[in-house]
Amino acid sequence: TGLPNHFELLATDGAARTGRLTTPHGVVRTPAFMPVGTAGAMKGMHWREVREAGADIVLGNTYHLMLRPGAERIAALGGLQRFTGWNGPMLTDSGGFQVMSLADLRKVSEHAVTFRSHIDGAKVELSPERSIEVQRFLGSDIAMQMDECVRLPAERDDIERAMRLSLRWAERSKRAFESAPDGYMLFGIVQGGDVPQLRHASAQGLVEIGFHGYAIGGLAVGEPQAVMLAMIDETAPALPSERPRYLMGVGTPDDMLEAVKRGVDMFDCVMPTRNGRHGVAFTRLGQVNLRNARHADDPRPLDEESSWPSARNCARAYLHHLVKAGETLGAMLLSEINIAYYQFLMHGIRDAIAHGTFEEFYRRTREDWARG
Numbered sequence: 213t214g215l216p217n218h219f220e221l222l223a224t225d226g227a228a229r230t231g232r233l234t235t236p237h238g239v240v241r242t243p244a245f246m247p248v249g250t251a252g253a254m255k256g257m258h259w260r261e262v263r264e265a266g267a268d269i270v271l272g273n274t275y276h277l278m279l280r281p282g283a284e285r286i287a288a289l290g291g292l293q294r295f296t297g298w299n300g301p302m303l304t305d306s307g308g309f310q311v312m313s314l315a316d317l318r319k320v321s322e323h324a325v326t327f328r329s330h331i332d333g334a335k336v337e338l339s340p341e342r343s344i345e346v347q348r349f350l351g352s353d354i355a356m357q358m359d360e361c362v363r364l365p366a367e368r369d370d371i372e373r374a375m376r377l378s379l380r381w382a383e384r385s386k387r388a389f390e391s392a393p394d395g396y397m398l399f400g401i402v403q404g405g406d407v408p409q410l411r412h413a414s415a416q417g418l419v420e421i422g423f424h425g426y427a428i429g430g431l432a433v434g435e436p437q438a439v440m441l442a443m444i445d446e447t448a449p450a451l452p453s454e455r456p457r458y459l460m461g462v463g464t465p466d467d468m469l470e471a472v473k474r475g476v477d478m479f480d481c482v483m484p485t486r487n488g489r490h491g492v493a494f495t496r497l498g499q500v501n502l503r504n505a506r507h508a509d510d511p512r513p514l515d516e517e518s519s520w521p522s523a524r525n526c527a528r529a530y531l532h533h534l535v536k537a538g539e540t541l542g543a544m545l546l547s548e549i550n551i552a553y554y555q556f557l558m559h560g561i562r563d564a565i566a567h568g569t570f571e572e573f574y575r576r577t578r579e580d581w582a583r584g
Protein backbone atom coordinates (compact mmCIF):
# COMPACT_ATOMS: atom_id res chain seq x y z
CA THR A 213 0.00 0.00 0.00
CA GLY A 214 1.11 3.58 -0.52
CA LEU A 215 4.63 4.41 -1.68
CA PRO A 216 6.65 2.00 -3.87
CA ASN A 217 8.51 -0.56 -1.75
CA HIS A 218 12.22 -0.97 -2.60
CA PHE A 219 12.79 -3.42 0.28
CA GLU A 220 12.81 -7.16 -0.45
CA LEU A 221 12.64 -9.52 2.55
CA LEU A 222 14.80 -12.61 1.82
CA ALA A 223 14.40 -14.58 5.06
CA THR A 224 13.21 -14.26 8.64
CA ASP A 225 14.30 -16.14 11.77
CA GLY A 226 12.03 -15.28 14.70
CA ALA A 227 11.62 -11.50 14.60
CA ALA A 228 15.02 -11.12 12.87
CA ARG A 229 14.97 -10.42 9.10
CA THR A 230 17.48 -10.27 6.28
CA GLY A 231 16.75 -8.48 3.01
CA ARG A 232 17.88 -6.15 0.24
CA LEU A 233 17.09 -2.44 -0.07
CA THR A 234 17.50 -1.20 -3.65
CA THR A 235 18.56 2.45 -3.98
CA PRO A 236 19.47 4.62 -7.03
CA HIS A 237 23.19 4.16 -6.19
CA GLY A 238 23.17 0.45 -5.38
CA VAL A 239 21.76 -2.37 -3.25
CA VAL A 240 22.01 -2.41 0.55
CA ARG A 241 22.15 -5.81 2.27
CA THR A 242 20.21 -5.84 5.55
CA PRO A 243 20.65 -5.95 8.47
CA ALA A 244 23.07 -3.15 7.55
CA PHE A 245 25.49 -1.03 9.53
CA MET A 246 25.97 2.47 8.04
CA PRO A 247 29.35 4.06 8.91
CA VAL A 248 28.91 7.74 9.76
CA GLY A 249 30.63 10.16 7.37
CA THR A 250 29.09 13.26 8.93
CA ALA A 251 30.68 16.08 6.87
CA GLY A 252 31.38 14.13 3.69
CA ALA A 253 34.34 12.12 4.94
CA MET A 254 34.85 8.95 6.97
CA LYS A 255 37.17 10.26 9.67
CA GLY A 256 40.55 8.54 9.44
CA MET A 257 39.68 6.30 6.50
CA HIS A 258 39.81 6.24 2.70
CA TRP A 259 36.47 5.47 1.02
CA ARG A 260 38.23 2.50 -0.61
CA GLU A 261 38.71 0.94 2.85
CA VAL A 262 35.08 1.61 3.83
CA ARG A 263 34.00 -0.30 0.73
CA GLU A 264 36.55 -3.11 1.23
CA ALA A 265 35.41 -3.49 4.84
CA GLY A 266 32.01 -4.43 3.43
CA ALA A 267 29.87 -1.30 3.90
CA ASP A 268 27.12 -0.92 1.27
CA ILE A 269 25.86 2.48 2.47
CA VAL A 270 27.20 5.43 4.51
CA LEU A 271 25.53 8.28 6.39
CA GLY A 272 25.97 12.04 5.90
CA ASN A 273 24.48 14.96 7.82
CA THR A 274 22.28 17.73 6.45
CA TYR A 275 23.19 19.98 9.40
CA HIS A 276 26.95 19.90 8.78
CA LEU A 277 26.88 19.85 4.96
CA MET A 278 24.38 22.72 4.61
CA LEU A 279 26.60 24.89 6.83
CA ARG A 280 29.80 23.82 5.07
CA PRO A 281 30.43 23.49 2.09
CA GLY A 282 26.72 24.24 1.36
CA ALA A 283 24.00 22.10 -0.24
CA GLU A 284 23.69 24.15 -3.45
CA ARG A 285 27.47 23.91 -3.93
CA ILE A 286 27.43 20.09 -3.59
CA ALA A 287 24.52 19.91 -6.05
CA ALA A 288 26.49 22.03 -8.55
CA LEU A 289 29.40 19.59 -8.13
CA GLY A 290 27.24 16.57 -9.00
CA GLY A 291 25.80 15.56 -5.64
CA LEU A 292 27.27 13.97 -2.51
CA GLN A 293 28.19 10.61 -4.05
CA ARG A 294 30.26 12.24 -6.82
CA PHE A 295 31.56 15.09 -4.59
CA THR A 296 32.97 12.59 -2.06
CA GLY A 297 33.90 9.82 -4.49
CA TRP A 298 32.01 7.25 -2.40
CA ASN A 299 29.74 6.61 -5.41
CA GLY A 300 27.42 4.27 -3.49
CA PRO A 301 24.17 4.51 -1.52
CA MET A 302 24.01 7.34 1.02
CA LEU A 303 21.49 8.17 3.74
CA THR A 304 21.33 11.69 5.16
CA ASP A 305 19.92 12.67 8.51
CA SER A 306 17.57 15.66 8.44
CA GLY A 307 19.27 17.93 10.97
CA GLY A 308 16.66 17.67 13.72
CA PHE A 309 18.90 15.77 16.09
CA GLN A 310 22.11 17.65 15.20
CA VAL A 311 20.52 21.05 15.83
CA MET A 312 19.53 19.83 19.30
CA SER A 313 22.96 18.38 20.04
CA LEU A 314 25.28 20.86 18.29
CA ALA A 315 23.75 24.28 17.62
CA ASP A 316 23.63 27.27 19.94
CA LEU A 317 20.61 29.43 20.67
CA ARG A 318 18.06 27.10 19.21
CA LYS A 319 14.45 28.28 18.86
CA VAL A 320 11.61 25.99 17.79
CA SER A 321 8.38 27.28 16.21
CA GLU A 322 5.60 25.55 14.29
CA HIS A 323 7.31 26.67 11.11
CA ALA A 324 10.93 25.70 11.72
CA VAL A 325 13.87 25.48 14.10
CA THR A 326 16.24 28.46 13.99
CA PHE A 327 19.75 28.34 15.42
CA ARG A 328 23.18 29.82 15.22
CA SER A 329 25.77 27.87 13.24
CA HIS A 330 28.40 26.28 15.50
CA ILE A 331 30.91 27.14 12.77
CA ASP A 332 30.51 30.92 12.30
CA GLY A 333 27.52 31.89 14.45
CA ALA A 334 25.39 32.72 11.37
CA LYS A 335 21.62 32.59 11.99
CA VAL A 336 20.10 29.58 10.19
CA GLU A 337 16.48 28.48 9.75
CA LEU A 338 15.75 24.80 9.15
CA SER A 339 12.17 24.00 8.23
CA PRO A 340 10.94 20.60 6.99
CA GLU A 341 10.82 22.08 3.49
CA ARG A 342 14.42 23.39 3.69
CA SER A 343 15.69 20.11 5.17
CA ILE A 344 14.16 18.12 2.30
CA GLU A 345 15.45 20.67 -0.23
CA VAL A 346 18.98 20.27 1.20
CA GLN A 347 18.75 16.47 1.09
CA ARG A 348 17.57 16.63 -2.51
CA PHE A 349 20.51 18.93 -3.38
CA LEU A 350 22.85 16.41 -1.68
CA GLY A 351 21.22 13.70 -3.79
CA SER A 352 20.97 11.26 -0.87
CA ASP A 353 19.35 7.93 -1.71
CA ILE A 354 17.48 7.89 1.61
CA ALA A 355 16.34 11.18 3.16
CA MET A 356 15.03 11.52 6.72
CA GLN A 357 12.02 13.61 7.71
CA MET A 358 12.71 16.77 9.72
CA ASP A 359 11.82 16.16 13.35
CA GLU A 360 12.00 18.01 16.65
CA CYS A 361 14.19 16.22 19.15
CA VAL A 362 13.92 16.76 22.88
CA ARG A 363 16.78 15.86 25.20
CA LEU A 364 15.93 12.95 27.49
CA PRO A 365 15.01 12.86 30.36
CA ALA A 366 12.10 15.19 29.61
CA GLU A 367 8.57 15.85 30.92
CA ARG A 368 5.87 13.68 29.34
CA ASP A 369 4.06 16.82 28.09
CA ASP A 370 7.22 18.01 26.35
CA ILE A 371 7.82 14.60 24.76
CA GLU A 372 4.19 14.57 23.54
CA ARG A 373 4.39 18.14 22.19
CA ALA A 374 7.60 17.31 20.25
CA MET A 375 6.11 14.03 18.99
CA ARG A 376 3.00 15.77 17.62
CA LEU A 377 5.02 18.60 16.06
CA SER A 378 7.28 15.97 14.47
CA LEU A 379 4.20 14.26 12.99
CA ARG A 380 3.07 17.57 11.42
CA TRP A 381 6.66 18.02 10.16
CA ALA A 382 6.57 14.44 8.80
CA GLU A 383 3.54 15.40 6.69
CA ARG A 384 5.29 18.55 5.44
CA SER A 385 8.52 16.62 4.77
CA LYS A 386 6.64 14.10 2.64
CA ARG A 387 4.87 16.82 0.65
CA ALA A 388 8.20 18.60 0.03
CA PHE A 389 9.74 15.25 -1.05
CA GLU A 390 7.03 14.41 -3.59
CA SER A 391 9.06 15.80 -6.55
CA ALA A 392 11.96 13.37 -5.97
CA PRO A 393 12.67 10.99 -8.90
CA ASP A 394 11.70 7.32 -8.68
CA GLY A 395 13.86 5.19 -6.41
CA TYR A 396 14.79 7.96 -3.96
CA MET A 397 13.36 7.28 -0.51
CA LEU A 398 12.07 9.20 2.49
CA PHE A 399 11.91 7.66 5.98
CA GLY A 400 9.71 8.80 8.84
CA ILE A 401 11.09 8.88 12.40
CA VAL A 402 9.13 7.44 15.34
CA GLN A 403 9.31 9.69 18.38
CA GLY A 404 7.80 9.43 21.83
CA GLY A 405 10.76 9.11 24.21
CA ASP A 406 10.30 6.29 26.76
CA VAL A 407 6.48 6.50 26.79
CA PRO A 408 4.88 3.44 25.07
CA GLN A 409 1.56 5.16 24.30
CA LEU A 410 3.39 8.05 22.61
CA ARG A 411 5.55 5.62 20.64
CA HIS A 412 2.42 3.84 19.37
CA ALA A 413 0.70 7.13 18.47
CA SER A 414 3.80 8.29 16.62
CA ALA A 415 4.22 5.02 14.69
CA GLN A 416 0.52 4.95 13.78
CA GLY A 417 0.60 8.56 12.62
CA LEU A 418 3.64 7.95 10.42
CA VAL A 419 2.15 4.80 8.85
CA GLU A 420 -1.02 6.75 8.00
CA ILE A 421 1.11 9.37 6.22
CA GLY A 422 3.14 6.60 4.54
CA PHE A 423 6.93 6.39 4.10
CA HIS A 424 9.41 4.13 2.25
CA GLY A 425 10.86 3.11 5.62
CA TYR A 426 10.63 3.95 9.31
CA ALA A 427 13.30 4.99 11.80
CA ILE A 428 13.10 4.64 15.56
CA GLY A 429 14.46 7.88 16.96
CA GLY A 430 14.98 9.38 20.34
CA LEU A 431 17.02 6.53 21.67
CA ALA A 432 20.76 5.82 22.01
CA VAL A 433 21.03 9.04 23.97
CA GLY A 434 22.51 7.46 27.05
CA GLU A 435 19.48 5.56 28.34
CA PRO A 436 20.10 2.03 29.76
CA GLN A 437 20.08 -0.71 27.10
CA ALA A 438 17.04 -2.30 28.79
CA VAL A 439 15.02 0.91 28.23
CA MET A 440 16.12 1.07 24.59
CA LEU A 441 15.21 -2.59 24.01
CA ALA A 442 11.83 -2.14 25.69
CA MET A 443 11.10 0.79 23.37
CA ILE A 444 12.04 -1.34 20.33
CA ASP A 445 9.70 -4.09 21.60
CA GLU A 446 6.93 -1.46 21.77
CA THR A 447 7.68 0.18 18.43
CA ALA A 448 8.88 -2.43 15.88
CA PRO A 449 5.61 -4.46 15.85
CA ALA A 450 3.65 -1.22 15.20
CA LEU A 451 5.60 -0.67 11.95
CA PRO A 452 4.83 -2.39 8.61
CA SER A 453 6.81 -5.65 8.45
CA GLU A 454 7.44 -5.23 4.72
CA ARG A 455 9.26 -1.90 5.17
CA PRO A 456 12.79 -1.32 6.54
CA ARG A 457 13.21 -0.35 10.20
CA TYR A 458 16.19 1.87 11.10
CA LEU A 459 17.37 2.36 14.69
CA MET A 460 19.13 5.74 14.68
CA GLY A 461 22.47 6.20 16.42
CA VAL A 462 22.82 2.58 17.52
CA GLY A 463 25.16 1.24 18.67
CA THR A 464 27.59 -1.20 20.23
CA PRO A 465 27.85 -4.71 18.70
CA ASP A 466 25.74 -5.96 21.63
CA ASP A 467 23.05 -3.28 21.05
CA MET A 468 22.82 -4.22 17.36
CA LEU A 469 22.63 -7.98 18.01
CA GLU A 470 19.77 -7.42 20.48
CA ALA A 471 17.99 -4.98 18.11
CA VAL A 472 18.28 -7.35 15.10
CA LYS A 473 16.71 -10.03 17.29
CA ARG A 474 13.74 -7.64 17.73
CA GLY A 475 13.30 -6.90 14.01
CA VAL A 476 15.58 -3.91 13.28
CA ASP A 477 17.17 -3.78 9.79
CA MET A 478 19.45 -0.70 9.72
CA PHE A 479 21.91 0.97 12.10
CA ASP A 480 24.32 3.91 12.23
CA CYS A 481 26.78 4.86 14.96
CA VAL A 482 29.93 6.97 15.35
CA MET A 483 31.34 4.50 17.89
CA PRO A 484 33.56 2.36 15.64
CA THR A 485 35.36 5.41 14.22
CA ARG A 486 35.19 7.64 17.33
CA ASN A 487 36.32 4.91 19.75
CA GLY A 488 38.99 3.92 17.20
CA ARG A 489 40.40 7.44 17.31
CA HIS A 490 40.49 7.14 21.11
CA GLY A 491 42.41 3.84 21.05
CA VAL A 492 39.57 1.35 21.59
CA ALA A 493 39.28 -1.66 19.26
CA PHE A 494 36.14 -3.71 18.63
CA THR A 495 37.04 -7.32 17.91
CA ARG A 496 35.44 -10.75 17.60
CA LEU A 497 36.53 -11.35 21.20
CA GLY A 498 35.21 -8.11 22.68
CA GLN A 499 36.62 -4.61 23.15
CA VAL A 500 40.34 -3.92 23.72
CA ASN A 501 41.57 -0.57 25.03
CA LEU A 502 44.98 -0.17 23.40
CA ARG A 503 45.82 2.74 25.71
CA ASN A 504 46.24 0.21 28.53
CA ALA A 505 49.90 -0.43 29.49
CA ARG A 506 49.32 -4.20 29.55
CA HIS A 507 49.67 -4.16 25.72
CA ALA A 508 53.14 -2.49 25.72
CA ASP A 509 55.05 -5.77 25.15
CA ASP A 510 52.33 -7.87 23.57
CA PRO A 511 53.44 -9.13 20.12
CA ARG A 512 50.05 -10.72 19.36
CA PRO A 513 47.70 -9.14 16.80
CA LEU A 514 44.17 -8.18 17.87
CA ASP A 515 42.62 -11.21 16.15
CA GLU A 516 44.62 -13.86 14.25
CA GLU A 517 41.45 -15.07 12.53
CA SER A 518 40.26 -11.63 11.45
CA SER A 519 39.29 -11.09 7.81
CA TRP A 520 40.95 -7.66 8.06
CA PRO A 521 44.79 -7.59 7.49
CA SER A 522 45.59 -4.89 10.09
CA ALA A 523 43.63 -6.80 12.77
CA ARG A 524 45.54 -9.98 11.80
CA ASN A 525 49.03 -8.49 11.43
CA CYS A 526 49.56 -5.46 13.69
CA ALA A 527 51.04 -6.28 17.09
CA ARG A 528 49.10 -4.91 20.04
CA ALA A 529 52.40 -3.43 21.23
CA TYR A 530 52.65 -1.40 18.02
CA LEU A 531 49.03 -0.19 18.23
CA HIS A 532 49.61 0.70 21.88
CA HIS A 533 52.69 2.71 20.92
CA LEU A 534 50.90 4.56 18.10
CA VAL A 535 48.00 5.44 20.40
CA LYS A 536 50.26 6.62 23.23
CA ALA A 537 52.41 8.61 20.79
CA GLY A 538 49.29 10.20 19.29
CA GLU A 539 50.35 9.02 15.83
CA THR A 540 47.63 9.58 13.20
CA LEU A 541 48.29 6.06 11.91
CA GLY A 542 46.94 4.72 15.22
CA ALA A 543 43.57 6.41 14.68
CA MET A 544 43.54 5.26 11.06
CA LEU A 545 44.33 1.60 11.81
CA LEU A 546 41.83 1.33 14.66
CA SER A 547 39.08 3.09 12.67
CA GLU A 548 39.41 0.63 9.79
CA ILE A 549 39.75 -2.35 12.14
CA ASN A 550 36.54 -1.30 13.92
CA ILE A 551 34.54 -0.62 10.76
CA ALA A 552 35.74 -3.97 9.41
CA TYR A 553 34.59 -5.74 12.59
CA TYR A 554 31.15 -4.04 12.49
CA GLN A 555 30.72 -5.18 8.87
CA PHE A 556 32.01 -8.68 9.74
CA LEU A 557 29.36 -8.87 12.47
CA MET A 558 26.57 -7.72 10.14
CA HIS A 559 27.69 -10.21 7.50
CA GLY A 560 27.53 -13.01 10.08
CA ILE A 561 24.08 -11.84 11.20
CA ARG A 562 22.71 -11.77 7.63
CA ASP A 563 24.15 -15.21 6.92
CA ALA A 564 22.76 -16.71 10.14
CA ILE A 565 19.24 -15.36 9.51
CA ALA A 566 19.37 -16.64 5.90
CA HIS A 567 20.23 -20.12 7.26
CA GLY A 568 17.75 -20.06 10.15
CA THR A 569 20.59 -20.26 12.70
CA PHE A 570 20.34 -16.79 14.24
CA GLU A 571 19.73 -18.12 17.79
CA GLU A 572 22.96 -20.18 17.62
CA PHE A 573 24.86 -17.23 16.10
CA TYR A 574 23.52 -14.92 18.85
CA ARG A 575 24.65 -17.31 21.60
CA ARG A 576 28.09 -18.07 20.15
CA THR A 577 28.82 -14.40 19.37
CA ARG A 578 28.06 -13.33 22.94
CA GLU A 579 30.20 -16.20 24.27
CA ASP A 580 33.13 -15.03 22.09
CA TRP A 581 32.77 -11.45 23.36
CA ALA A 582 32.90 -12.75 26.93
CA ARG A 583 36.13 -14.65 26.18
CA GLY A 584 37.97 -11.44 25.24
Ligand SMILES: CC#C[C@H]1NC(N)=Nc2cc3[nH]c(NC)nc3cc21
Pocket residue numbers: 305306307308309310356357359360361362401403428429430431432433460461462
Ligand atom coordinates in the same frame (compact mmCIF):
# COMPACT_ATOMS: atom_id res chain seq x y z
C1 LIG B 1 14.32 12.36 19.23
C2 LIG B 1 14.96 11.91 18.03
C3 LIG B 1 15.54 11.52 17.11
C4 LIG B 1 16.20 11.12 15.90
N1 LIG B 1 16.05 12.19 14.95
C5 LIG B 1 17.00 12.37 13.99
N2 LIG B 1 16.69 13.17 12.91
N3 LIG B 1 18.22 11.83 14.09
C6 LIG B 1 18.59 11.11 15.20
C7 LIG B 1 19.93 10.76 15.39
C8 LIG B 1 20.29 10.08 16.55
N4 LIG B 1 21.49 9.66 17.04
C9 LIG B 1 21.22 9.12 18.26
N5 LIG B 1 22.15 8.62 19.10
C10 LIG B 1 23.55 8.80 18.83
N6 LIG B 1 19.92 9.12 18.55
C11 LIG B 1 19.31 9.73 17.51
C12 LIG B 1 17.97 10.07 17.32
C13 LIG B 1 17.63 10.75 16.17
